[in-house]
Amino acid sequence: xxxxxxxxxxxxxxxxxxxxxxxxxxxxxxxxxPVGDFGWSYEHNQGRLAVEEALGDKVETxxxxxxxxxxxxxxxxxxxxxxxxxxxxxxxFGYMDPTINVAKKFPNVKFEHATGxxxxxxxxxxxxRFYEGRAVIGHIAGKMTETNKIGYIAxxxxxxxxxxxxSAYLHAKKVNPDVEMKIVWVFTWFDPAKEADAAQALIxxxxxxxxxxxxxxxxxxxxxxxxxxxxxxxxxxxxxGPNAHLTSIIxxxxxxxxxxxxxxxxxxxxxTDTWDGIAPGMVAFADMSDKIPADVQAEAMQMIxxxxxxxxxxxxxxxNKQDGSVYLADGEVGSDFDGDNALxxxxxxxxxxxxxxxx
Amino acid sequence: xxxxxxxxxLLVAALMVASVPILLAAIGEMVVEKAxxxxxxxxxxxxxxxxxxxxVALTTGSPVIGFVGAAVGGMVLSLVFxxxxxxxxxxxxATGLALTLFGLGLSALIGQGYQGLKPPPTVKLDLGPLxxxxxxxxxxxxHDWIVYFSLAITVAVWAFLKFSRAGLVLRAVGENxxxxxxxxxxxxxxxxxxxxxxxxxxxMGGAYISLVRVPQWVDGMTAGAGWIALxxxxxxxxxxxxVLLGAYLFGGVTVLQLNLQVAGLxxxxxxxxxSPYVITIAVLVxxxxxxxxxxxxxxxxxxxxxxxxx
Numbered sequence: 001x002x003x004x005x006x007x008x009x010x011x012x013x014x015x016x017x018x019x020x021x022x023x024x025x026x027x028x029x030x031x032x033x034p035v036g037d038f039g040w041s042y043e044h045n046q047g048r049l050a051v052e053e054a055l056g057d058k059v060e061t062x063x064x065x066x067x068x069x070x071x072x073x074x075x076x077x078x079x080x081x082x083x084x085x086x087x088x089x090x091x092x093f094g095y096m097d098p099t100i101n102v103a104k105k106f107p108n109v110k111f112e113h114a115t116g117x118x119x120x121x122x123x124x125x126x127x128x129r130f131y132e133g134r135a136v137i138g139h140i141a142g143k144m145t146e147t148n149k150i151g152y153i154a155x156x157x158x159x160x161x162x163x164x165x166x167s168a169y170l171h172a173k174k175v176n177p178d179v180e181m182k183i184v185w186v187f188t189w190f191d192p193a194k195e196a197d198a199a200q201a202l203i204x205x206x207x208x209x210x211x212x213x214x215x216x217x218x219x220x221x222x223x224x225x226x227x228x229x230x231x232x233x234x235x236x237x238x239x240x241g242p243n244a245h246l247t248s249i250i251x252x253x254x255x256x257x258x259x260x261x262x263x264x265x266x267x268x269x270x271x272t273d274t275w276d277g278i279a280p281g282m283v284a285f286a287d288m289s290d291k292i293p294a295d296v297q298a299e300a301m302q303m304i305x306x307x308x309x310x311x312x313x314x315x316x317x318x319x320n321k322q323d324g325s326v327y328l329a330d331g332e333v334g335s336d337f338d339g340d341n342a343l344x345x346x347x348x349x350x351x352x353x354x355x356x357x358x359x
Numbered sequence: 360x361x362x363x364x365x366x367x368x369l370l371v372a373a374l375m376v377a378s379v380p381i382l383l384a385a386i387g388e389m390v391v392e393k394a395x396x397x398x399x400x401x402x403x404x405x406x407x408x409x410x411x412x413x414x415v416a417l418t419t420g421s422p423v424i425g426f427v428g429a430a431v432g433g434m435v436l437s438l439v440f441x442x443x444x445x446x447x448x449x450x451x452x453a454t455g456l457a458l459t460l461f462g463l464g465l466s467a468l469i470g471q472g473y474q475g476l477k478p479p480p481t482v483k484l485d486l487g488p489l490x491x492x493x494x495x496x497x498x499x500x501x502h503d504w505i506v507y508f509s510l511a512i513t514v515a516v517w518a519f520l521k522f523s524r525a526g527l528v529l530r531a532v533g534e535n536x537x538x539x540x541x542x543x544x545x546x547x548x549x550x551x552x553x554x555x556x557x558x559x560x561x562x563m564g565g566a567y568i569s570l571v572r573v574p575q576w577v578d579g580m581t582a583g584a585g586w587i588a589l590x591x592x593x594x595x596x597x598x599x600x601x602v603l604l605g606a607y608l609f610g611g612v613t614v615l616q617l618n619l620q621v622a623g624l625x626x627x628x629x630x631x632x633x634s635p636y637v638i639t640i641a642v643l644v645x646x647x648x649x650x651x652x653x654x655x656x657x658x659x660x661x662x663x664x665x666x667x668x669x
Contacts, residue, residue, distance in 0.1 A: 034467070034578035036474035066579060151621075184620045185628045191582040192573045197377055201617035204369040218573045221477075239475060240575070355620075358628040 050254030069094025129277030378610030387560025399455025402585025403462020408562025433562020
């Protein structure tokens, strides 16, 4: 794996070197999984392709896939920067510190780090409010489950993932007070065999609706095999479970990537923090399955509309934390950045979820 | 916590399935090491098997032919290793590591057109009345053929090494290749055959992941299973029984820890996640240590280069 990313890194560097004569703006992308994961990295790559399509000859894009989070990432970024990249998108939470480190060494290169919170003069952050999507699928899951057990395959205990679990649980619970959330932490973004095993364990213990916050389509495949229902993650996963698939939360990075690369071309780029949700289209949904009854579909659509218009916020009080203390008072709305309970740093389960969050 | 949700029969069934790739790869590698060759390319051969098996199964529509294709794919890659180490006498450790990296890259290239497709399903065997036995029927007699094949090949390897003349020759080559050569045995040829067998086994192990366990093709999907197999061979002190135990223990604890998480056991998840590695190594070391020292179990010529001129 190391050699593979090294070689592809070298390839990137040489491609960029040979293209140095052209006037095109160079945009580099670093992915945590393979572009063929049909999940997270796949959608970032779709975003890259959208940049190529929108800006044509004026832009040159390159990418390196399956880059481990850590020292390797720093090396790949450095090579991209040395190769003449004007803007580099680092598309996983674990690239946060490497991005900041490399950005210090290359003040003229713009960096865009996905889902992180550390910024610098030449480092922007961007993320999507997936919890808005999770609220909608949580609602559907609460309505669809017959065993009252919803399975959740979680990757790493970071705020992004915890927000998703809380949001899904709150909205499932709202429509189905008996619902239980069974959570399995797999400590990987992408390991199809492990994700499949986790799905199997959940299914064996009576879960009949499955959600995942990992990147492969393996859980969807297992759900199909076991004849239960499941939600796709990041991409439309209908093809992997035609009968199991209810809907997928789709990440649409294209418009943002086009806008940012354009800003570099125009010289208007500045360090920003973007956190967009359903309203600007960064979080979207795959077509809803016919398995979802019409009234539930209508409720889900209504919720999407309300979130879009701002009439409804998925974290609206009263909500208690797992230990019973108050998180949000009646009518209070979760704040993005302010206070200990800010959404960006969410590190607690809400009341009703069993188990502890790993450190 | 609600442990009553864990169905022991389903747990055993999941354990057997989860162990197959590691067991196949480990038993193959054990034969290779018994012949005195250390092939660290197991991961590379597994991933090649995974992609070749997937491609062949998809093209022919038959998962069985897919597994044959996987065996061939793993074998072809292992023969590259055999050519380098047995003919050109390269360093086995370095060549093995290179083989893994090469296999990962090549499989990604071959797999380009196969992402996002579904292989033909491998059906569970209908064992008739056996499947109706309470508990055992659900736990043990409700699997696809490759699960039983992996067990059969373990027994076959054990019998081959212990009782057959050819097995004795293979072990002789691994223990002392100079002596075996002096007796007139073709060391390089025997080792090449062992390497090819190891490659075929690893390939089928990989194909089990892409054709049955996941079942899809994705880059790098073996995700380190080959290294686990290598470790199990060493900690199982090159005995088929211990290798089987190690593979089932690893698969079993992996499945068990996921189930315990689902059931909400009050053990921190970090400990549960590391438990398969810790428990497997601890148990295998413990049982190996009660017998003669582990070092005695290692084939005498393991990893050493052989040339007939000496």
